[in-house]
Amino acid sequence: MDDSTLQSIRYHRGSLQLLDQRKLPLNTIYLEIRDAVEAWEAIREMVVRGAPAIAIAAALSLAVETCKLLEGFTGTSKDAASFLINKLEFLVSSRPTAVNLADAASKLTEIVTNSAATATHANQVFQAYIDAAETMLEDDVASNKAIGSHGSSFIQNLNNKVSVLTHCNTGSLATAGYGTALGVIRALHADGVLDRAYCTETRPFNQGSRLTAYELVHEKIPATLIADSAAAALMKTGRVHAVIVGADRVAANGDTANKIGTYSLALSAKHHGVLFFVAAPLTSVDLSLASGDEIVIEERPAKELLNTHGGLGEQVAASGILVWNPAFDVTPANLISGIITEKGVITKTGNEFDIKGFINKIRSNN
Known part of the structure; x- marks a missing residue:
């Protein structure tokens, strides 16, 4: 066993992998999560579980999907906000009891809404979302240690x-x-x-x-x-x-x-x-x-x-x-x-x- 086997979430900008916890402790398998739909299924099927991890995985899955939209999205900043908010609402439906996911979605929705109010381009809204989701990942580790x-x-x-x-x-x-x-x-x-x-x-x-x-x-x-x-x-x-x-x-x-x-x-x-x-x-x-x-x-x-x-x-x-x-x-x-x-x-x-x-x-x- 090495430290990587205890890493439930592997993320760098544009890429998210979740450790398939259904296979532990005998097999260490990471699944590529490319968008919010795949994250919803992974959360529902217990690939990833634990209230904080669910929230972070959901937020980052949408960040990965959003990275793909930085080039080629033709809508307005309001269209970008609407897209993100709808995706967040969808992700919250994956598991209803854990409040961390709903809390994360609420905070991200507020950030997206505020960004859309001043943004002149959709990419500004997308970038604000990606930055906020990545900050949540960093904050969760610091919070746990405290x-x-x-x-x-x-x-x-x-x-x-x-x-x-x-x-x-x-x-x-x-x-x-x-x-x-x-x-x-x-x-x-x-x-x-x-x-x-x-x-x-x-x-x-x-x-x-x-x-x-x-x-x-x-x-x-x-x-x-x-x-x-x-x-x-x-x-x-x-x-x-x-x-x-x-x-x-x-x-x-x-x-x-x-x-x-x-x-x-x-x-x-x-x-x-x-x-x-x-x-x-x-x-x-x-x-x-x-x-x-x-x-x-x-x-x-x-x-x-x-x-x-x-x-x-x-x-x-x-x-x-x-x-x-x-x-x-x-x-x-x-x-x-x-x-x-x-x-x-x-x-x-x-x-x-x-x-x-x-x-x-x-x-x-x-």
Whole structure:
């Protein structure tokens, strides 16, 4: 294994390749993404997954498509803006639960709209979009490293030596680089305070056993893989001091949507007195939603449960059985100890999170 195998997104201007994460850890295959349609299909089919990585991959796919239009586009600057905005709306429809993609599309739409208002040529709008998408790629890595630093510092203050449990994959493969929850684990290890990381297998797509375990081994972090159903038993032994997970969307009250099975881990952590942290960039926060009850939960195809390898392998379940396969669940804020962001850790005032106040304070300081 070399560092390139942990690079989910390979990009240089005019070219985008996505690591086919369905084939890991046994095969390392990169797929060429030439336009927004191919990116939509790659996101939908889980070639790329993880809320930050989805957003970056989508934005860059349109940047690649836009590069081809710099020569030969005959429309006006408004036509260019309309083209980009329509493509962004299309990309957002690929997976509805993760807010990062919608947030990125909203910010890019604003940039495109503002550029079109002053541009005298379509290429100026296209160039503004390409520059903005590339900046998002750079900012995501910096954001993840800041999340890791804040999380490690906060958790060290609670315990000098810690073992943590994580769920799904939130590392370099789920982001532009470094990771969110796995970024915190990386930082704890680098700071010399991590005793052991436990990762769940994360059924039915096995992101934990295929991807997180792969990253932990690559980074030489002491780690142990467990079955999803073993988490409560592990916590009962006292060997887990904290659970750290990622997030696909965080509501204004702190309710959090994450990979299916996260809610069960939070309930178990509460029962066993284990701290439960969510690590996510502020782009995962959706202040328009009062609570997690308003989060749209994506349902995945039945074959992911009926067949091995997330639906790609042989059938193992009985033919004719009905399937319910939600991709995410919502963890109530009252089960969450803190939300680790690139700007610091959001803790509770009393029994509630004031996420809006935290964000407004950051804005006022800037």
